[in-house]
Amino acid sequence: MNQDRDKRGRDFHRPVLEHEVAGLLAPVLPGVVVDATFGGGGHTRRLLDEFGESVTVVAIDRDPEALANASALGVAFVEGNFADLGRLVAELTDEPIAGVMFDFGVSSHQLDEPGRGFSYRKDGPLDMRMGPDAPHTAAEIVNEWPADRLADLIYRFGEEPLARRIARAIVDGRPYESTTQVSNVVAAAIPAARRRAGHPARRTFQALRMAVNDELDAVNSGLEQAIGILRPLGRVVAISYHSLEDRIVKQRFARGATGCVCPPDLPVCGCGRSAELRLLTRKPIRPSTDEIEVNNRARSAVLRAAEKVAA
Ligand SMILES: C[S@@+](CC[C@H](N)C(=O)[O-])C[C@H]1O[C@@H](n2cnc3c(N)ncnc32)[C@H](O)[C@@H]1O
Incomplete structure (x- = not known):
């Protein structure tokens, strides 16, 4: 037991x-x-x-x-x-x-379950809410927020130096339905020479998650x-x-x-x-x-x- x-x-x-x-x-x-x-x-x-x-x-x-x-x-x-x-x-x-x-x-x-939409490695809906009380979904943020607001979010919560470039690429690639679509666009926005350890979309996904759940x-x-x-x-x-x-x-x-x-x-x-x-x-x-x-x-x-x- x-x-x-x-x-x-x-x-x-x-x-x-x-x-x-x-x-x-x-x-x-x-x-x-x-x-x-x-x-x-x-x-x-x-x-x-x-x-x-x-x-x-x-x-x-x-x-x-x-x-x-x-x-x-x-x-x-x-x-x-x-x-x-x-x-x-x-x-x-x-x-x-x-x-x-x-x-x-x-x-x-939460991270491992693709249906929750937290993972940049597994395909899932753009959700990322820890619970129903969360003020946003990831879909709302990536599809609706203006580039400046997205860039500030990715810079501040993701500590991502390429935030502006990534935000611009996200806006240009709209609309999105799935985590894989977003993570591919983010990865493509980061030049190979500027890549650091880990998945290129990790910081952006972390930033989105922190904003989704306030x-x-x-x-x-x-x-x-x-x-x-x-x-x-x-x-x-x-x-x-x-x-x-x-x-x-x-x-x-x-x-x-x-x-x-x-x-x-x-x-x-x-x-x-x-x-x-x-x-x-x-x-x-x-x-x-x-x-x-x-x-x-x-x-x-x-x-x-x-x-x-x-x-
Ligand atoms: C790192 S896990 C905790 C794991 C737990 N200590 C254990 O040993 O299994 C964080 C948990 O906190 C919850 N959580 C995060 N922010 C919260 C909030 N503002 N209010 C209530 N629960 C929250 C998440 O849903 C998640 O289940």
């Missing part, structure tokens, strides 16, 4: 830095932990296996396909965007929240709400896969960990600021080479964690 349960989750997604996440959350137990990006439930499974009844996990994912994994683990689940974390958690529990974990981005299941706004809002709902000494743990995601986490944690900003020679504090967070990871934690060897998708992962200070 447990073997079926574990295989189902692992086929869906292999968790990244699971040992480190469990170690960072151990001190908040016993208590309720929110898995805000449940996916295949790998991080939750690890907590349940390691801490048994001292942890109660409640789960969120915007992808309705995650529900079956939560049922297999017997975990309460609500479908929704963690941009609405406070409201979603209130639907799941009225207990104090000891921990919140985020594992941003997409699951392997990913960075959700990270901002989800993190803010997670810090708001944590009980004193509760912990938030976040794994990012993109420098822009990580920057949001790093800056929010740093702001939260900043206390009084008065000059040191002022006899009494005049600014009224006190830190709301304590940083648990001054330097971010990254996967070991052993982990990356068995799970290539871990290669860009960056983990940061913070603790809410006592009231």
